[in-house]
Amino acid sequence: MKAQTIPKDEFRLGITMAGAVSAGCYTGGVMDYLYEILDLWERAKNGEVEAFKSFTSQIPTHKVIIDVMGGASAGAMTTTVAAVYALDGIIKPVSDPKKCESPTGNLLYDSWVFMDDDRQGEKKRLTFEKMWDLDDLKNGKLESFLNSSFIDHIADKVLDCSADKKLQTADFETYISTKIPKFISPDLQVIYSHTLLRGVPLDVNFETPIARTGHKSLIPNHTTFEHYFVSHYHLNQGKPPAKDTYLFFNPYDELYTKNLKLSTISTGAFPVGLKYREFTANNFSTPYIKTIFNRIISGEFGAANQAKDKAIKLNYLPKEFSTFSVDGGAINNEPYREVMSILSNKYGAVKSGDYPAYGVIMIDPFPDRAQSAPEYVKPRDLIDVIPEVLGTLMDQSRIKRREILETDSRNFRSIIFPRKWKKHQDGVKPIKEPIACASVGAFGGFLDKSFRHHDFFLGRDNARNFFRYFFSMPYDQKKGICHPIHEKWTADMVKTFKIEKDGKTYLPIVPDLKLLLLSEQERKDQRYSYAVPKMPKYNSAQLFAMRKAIKNRLLIIIKLLKSRDYSSRQKTQKADETKKLMSRFYRTNLIGRFSGYLSALMVNVAFSLLRSTIASKITKKLIETVLTDLERKDLLKNDLTKKNH
Secondary structure: OOOOOOOOOEEEEEEEEOOOHHHHHHHHHHHHHHHHHHHHHHHHHOOOOHHHHHHHHHOOOOEEEEEEEEEEOHHHHHHHHHHHHHHHOOOOOOOOOOOOOOOOOOHHHHHHHHOOOOOOOOOOOOHHHHOOOOHHHOOOOOOOOOOOHHHHHHHHHHOOOOOOOOOOOOOHHHHHHHOOOOOEEEEEEEEEEEEEEEEEEEEEOOOOOOHHHOOHHHOOOEEEEEEEEEEEEEOHHHOOOOOOOOEEOOOOOHHHHHHHHHHHHHOOOOOOOOOOEEEOOOOOOHHHHHHHHHHHHHOOOOOOOOOOOOOOOOOOOOOOOOEEEEOHHHOOOOOHHHHHHHHHHHHOOOOOOOOOOEEEEEEOOOOOOHHHOOOOOOOOOHHHHHHHHHHHHHHHHOOOHHHHHOOOOOOEEEEEOOOOEEEEOOEEEEOOOOOHHHOOOOOHHHOOHHHHHHHHHHHHHHHHHHHHHHOEEEOEOOOOEOOHHHOOOOHHHHHHHOEEEOOEEEEEOOOOHHHHHOOHHHHHHHOOOOOOOOOOOEOHHHHHOOHHHHHHHHHHHHHHHHHOOOOOOOOOOOOHHHHHHHHHHOOOOHHHHHHHHHHHHHHHHHHHHHHHHHHHHHHHHHHHHHHHHHHHOOOEOOOOOHHHO
16 A cells, blocks of 8 residues: 655644553543644634634644544543544533533543443442442352443443434535544544453464375464454544454444444453453454454554465464453553554655654553662562562563564654642652552542542643643754744744753644743743642542442352352363272262261351451451552541541
8 A cells, every 4th residue: 555645734643542440531631631722723723713813823724633543441441432522523621620510521521530420310329339339240140340330331421322423424524524623534543452361373384395295184383372452443534444454433323333332341341350341253253353463463553454475364263253351451551553553554654864744642641660660679489479470471461572673763752641740949849649540559540539530630731731842843943953844834933832942942743822822931830730739638438438338249259259160161071090090099988978068068157157257358458458558649538537437
């Protein structure tokens, strides 16, 4: 496929959203601010914003268009919300933290901050309360530690087909001009990463020339199993893509939303904690699976189909392939390379000496930093080694070999991550734990809406600083250093938006027109100002009030674990000789058999008596662990009152 040429006055953008568990609200805040300034800019260029009609000479006219969005886990969930919100065509930024007591009509805020708090048709209960409900256990099957129904309810609200919205129209050009924002590509691509419990077999042929003439069934193939999977959607100008090439991104038609919902919730199926999800042949056809695995193995996601001479056969892919998917972040937490490959395949590699006309932004609420890793402590014995093995396997499954080799300043990459500054006598210093939802193993955001509210606005504040100062290109008119998108900038534009650092000048890729309404001092002050300045504090009384609900769920979980059939899922061959040998050397007399029955009875009685005690102790330990972590992160109210006891 021939690379497309990006006009000189355009910059194309890909956005990757990393896994975040409950901190997806931070990512949602970043996207909300980005949409706000892009929408404001587009409307101001058309003279539709009264406040900016007197600033015509200072409003840049180039374009920034989002071509790709993708992510893992909570990041992928935010990808769906952000894409649907954009296609709805009405951008309603949530900029005032004091005006969010009821749903705002902004999908990003309502989905991530309210979550399932405002479900209609029932007595208002918090999402955290619903996570301990028992209805998912009534079938006698344990699918997750927490009740995950709230995720389905949120997804249903985002992918609501009941509204009078249509993506496929006779005149898609009219639809684009009247509904879809100008900063969203009509060819938008959306990708989600998944971890499959059942891997796809990849075989390497070790046949010699002479072996090819013999019995092929006797020649072993070296086989490994790929557990990484991607569901890859395409807006495709509002028309279903060619069969088995892409999935159709159409959030308004039930024919397509079923798969889209499954992709969205399955990538966020945090192992053990949240419910795993099943993919069947009804969701992904065998030809599509082969297509997507060719992209995964080659690392190239831009081509609709792999060239025949490079295509991987997948000879041993089971027919009617089905599997369970768990959290997308388990083995590929930041699929930025996949997003970049779509852009580079579509527009070609950046040539030496050229300015990049496209780039990738990664939003990562929990960035990994080698410099902040704890000091290595050698294991003392096997007991120390065992838990480290799990960490080793997780690290190894997330390694970025190809990305390391492709590190190139010509490929424009940037990252937005949580940062909050606090003023001290000797200047401003970053807060060590700036994001509230990082508490309790990143599940802290589920505890209280105030955590999610704080982090949403922190995302907006960090996005404000990022797009004003860091998402920029060097500019030096005297030396001829000027990105093509800045070539038509007037002196007024340069003066208004320029960033000066260490004697060098930079110009932003996305101009934040809000700067036009601020004085120089207000601009400086805003860099260290926050819409929600204080970190939220959790009222422990809320958690203690949940003791009964937590214990009741644990009681049923323990009962289900006790009654579960732990025999092998697969039928094993009879081992008659082994049974004879065991009975010969381990004979059981009448007294032994009676003792066995009596022991089993006593175990069952003891279990029934102790089940409540076990559940109480686990509940107590869970509450203590949560509160300890909140206290260490200074997120716990000092509220020792009678209500807490």
